[in-house]
Amino acid sequence: MKDIGKKKGGGLAGKKERIIFIFCMLIIPIIFFCVFNIGVKLNSILLSLKEYDSGVYRFAGFTNFRRVFYNIFHDAEVIYSFKNSFIFYLVGLFITLPVSIFTTYLIYKKIPGSEFFKVMAFLPQMLSTIIMTLMYKYFVDKIIPLYCEWRKLNVPNVFFDETKLGVMLFYNIWVNLGANIILYIGAMMRIPQDLIEVGKLEGISLWKEFWLVTFPLIFPTITVFIVAGVAGLFTNQCFIYNFYGNFAPQDISTLGYYTFIKVVGENSSLANYPYASAFGVVFTIVAAPITLLVKHLLEKYGPGAEF
Secondary structure, three states: OHHHHHHHHHHHHHHHHHHHHHHHHHHHHHHHHHHHHHHHHHHHHHHOOEEEEOOEEEEOOOHHHHHHHHHHHHOHHHHHHHHHHHHHHHHHHHHHHHHHHHHHHHHHOOOOOHHHHHHHHHHHHHOOHHHHHHHHHHHHHHHHHHHHHHOOOOOOOOOOOOOHHHHHHHHHHHHHHHHHHHHHHHHHHOOOHHHHHHHHHHOOOHHHHHHHHHHHHHHHHHHHHHHHHHHOOOOOOOOHHHHHOOOOOHHHOOHHHHHHHHHOOOOOOHHHHHHHHHHHHHHHHHHHHHHHHHHHHHHHHOOOOOO
16 A cells, blocks of 8 residues: 555656656746737737827827838838839749759759759858858859850949849848758658658659659648738838848839838937837738748649658
8 A cells, every 4th residue: 555655645746757858848938928929910900000209109190100101002112122022032932942842852863063063052051141142242243244255245333233032032032042041951851761762663753753753742842932922912021121231122122121220229219119010010021921821822732742
């Protein structure tokens, strides 16, 4: 009977210690989530209903929201920001995504030169973003003038003339390739080799192997990228701040950059915080259902496979 009592007591003590351990492991991330996620969002909602006047914030109702909706249809910078945000997203979806998938597949299949491509793709992830920005600016400032002189064309100021959007798009493609490849190579490495061997025995080509085996099995990872891209459509500043600071040309601005410089840098002020908060609230309301819808459609109609 004593042994049974000891076992019961030991079991209760072990259960108590397990609960304490789980609590200690979860309490810190829960606090961080409450403070830096829920707390920040609630503060943004409350701040969007205020205005800065004489050193204090006062309740202003929906004034900031009316200003947001007016600017969406009448402010040239906001209109440009909308257009450019969609351009950057579509380029990422229809160029960066396919290029990164096929590049990863070639690396995964270890074609000649795959190690070189791997290093070049990983390079932006191994160096600071500022270093990559300086390298890219130096490269563009040197190469494009040489090309124009060779073709006897007028040398443009590439970061301010009509070439600036194309230059920024190319930079975003290059920098984002590395992050995509890192995750896609991980997803491809998880594919059971038995499936690949069966395909080889059936005599399928690399192209068929990609579409019939590899693509369906990595589609959940692709879904994550597409959904994250939709969610970040209204917040991604696309590295514009790295190149231009607070003074980017109006016609290259994105929604992320537009709101970012309202609260950071030389052009920011405490008076901009309520407007920026209202801007964020509006686009959260817009982006949330679109993101969920895209996720639902991809999961429902995308190629399904389990391994």
